[in-house]
Amino acid sequence: MSxxxxxVDIGGTKIAVALVDDQGAVRTDAVRPTPRSTxxxxxxxxxxxxxxxxxxxHPADSPALRVGIGSAGPVDTPAGTVSPVNIGxxxxxxxxxxVATLVAEVTGVRPVVGLAGDGHCFALGEHWLxxxxxxxxxxxxxxxxxxGGGAVIDNRLFAGTSGNAVHLGHISVNAWGxxxxxxxxxxxxxxxxxxxxxxxxxxxxxxxEDAKALTADARAGxxxxxxxxxxGMRALAAAIAxxxxxxxxxxxxxxxxxxxxxxxxxxxLRRHLQxxxxxxxxxxxxVRTAVLANAGLLGAAALxxxxxxxx
Ligand SMILES: [Zn+2]
Numbered sequence: 001m002s003x004x005x006x007x008v009d010i011g012g013t014k015i016a017v018a019l020v021d022d023q024g025a026v027r028t029d030a031v032r033p034t035p036r037s038t039x040x041x042x043x044x045x046x047x048x049x050x051x052x053x054x055x056x057x058h059p060a061d062s063p064a065l066r067v068g069i070g071s072a073g074p075v076d077t078p079a080g081t082v083s084p085v086n087i088g089x090x091x092x093x094x095x096x097x098x099v100a101t102l103v104a105e106v107t108g109v110r111p112v113v114g115l116a117g118d119g120h121c122f123a124l125g126e127h128w129l130x131x132x133x134x135x136x137x138x139x140x141x142x143x144x145x146x147x148g149g150g151a152v153i154d155n156r157l158f159a160g161t162s163g164n165a166v167h168l169g170h171i172s173v174n175a176w177g178x179x180x181x182x183x184x185x186x187x188x189x190x191x192x193x194x195x196x197x198x199x200x201x202x203x204x205x206x207x208x209e210d211a212k213a214l215t216a217d218a219r220a221g222x223x224x225x226x227x228x229x230x231x232g233m234r235a236l237a238a239a240i241a242x243x244x245x246x247x248x249x250x251x252x253x254x255x256x257x258x259x260x261x262x263x264x265x266x267x268x269l270r271r272h273l274q275x276x277x278x279x280x281x282x283x284x285x286x287v288r289t290a291v292l293a294n295a296g297l298l299g300a301a302a303l304x305x306x307x308x309x310x311x
Contacts, residue, residue, distance in 0.1 A: 003066075005304035006054065006111070008099060009297040010034070010047065010071040011118065012086030016294070017050040019058065020301035024129045026294075028057045034087060043089045048102055055106045065103055065111040068304030069095055070121030070296050073148070077115050077163030085146075112310050114303045117164060118296050119148030120157055122255060125299030127152040130292040131253040139249050140290070141168060143236065143265075144256035147189045151247060157303065158247075166243065169193065173238040191235035194258045200228040215261030233268040240269075241276030244285045255290025262289075 002021045009016040011034065018029035030053045032046035058065070072084035080096030096113050104110040116124070123132075123140030132138040136155050142148045147169030151158040158165050169189035170182045177186020190196055194211030201214055206224045208214055218225035240252055259265055270287055277285050292298060 006067040007300035008069045015047045016297050017054050028054050040089045064109045064310035066304040066307050067111045067113040068300035069115045070300040073117040075117045075163045112307045114307045120150035121296045121299030123150030124302040125295030126253045128302040131288040135251045138251040141254045142256035143258040173235045188239040192232040197228045197232045219264045234272040237272035238276050244282040250285045253288045
């Protein structure tokens, strides 16, 4: 039987756990809603229950399990801690130690555990089994309620010193722009994240509620919806071109809720890119649509497979 790893995907709305084999097949999985609690242990409890449930099927006499944890960020991979913006109860939460202790308790063997941010896991998943599986180097981008990303360079995750590299949502695309929640000015997210485009449209008199309605109205020709998407995708194009120019990467895989609207997003994005990606080595950069529904979970599995087995 091929080796299975434990993948843990922690998000603001749900926590998914699975045993995944080296072909990327999910053998056993469990999903729990992320509790809206202010207590760190209460938020961790359903994750622990899901891990126990999934490991009930794990052979008892196996060698040390390899575990990959993907979490909403920011993360601190050297410390093994996470402080997700959308999980207020967790500040410097020692998720690596907690999961390692739990897995050791259940299996009798201390596991090897890796941690990465959710944008990094998205990139790893799409690189392993999705839209980037034919390239050695790519950037994965999630455009949703935020804008996140991660880079796989020469088939390895480029994590950065703290595990937060390629934080594309918070690079400035407008040095004279308003102050972002992060403290910087004119960040990509301020224009390109779903709720930002919705708010901009509402300020211009649009009466819809969310990004899904906004993209639907843009598709139907609503001029306000189209205008704010133009602005958002121009900002995203500037951020992608900057990243491509810096990292010398040509393949960008874009996923997340907003991107699922399809051409109404991708057409303006590709058009604006022509104005920003202008140096010879980035003019032919390619924006692809993500294909996996569970790239984050599969990316956590890919992270686990990249860890050295315990000796
Ligand atoms: Zn910012």
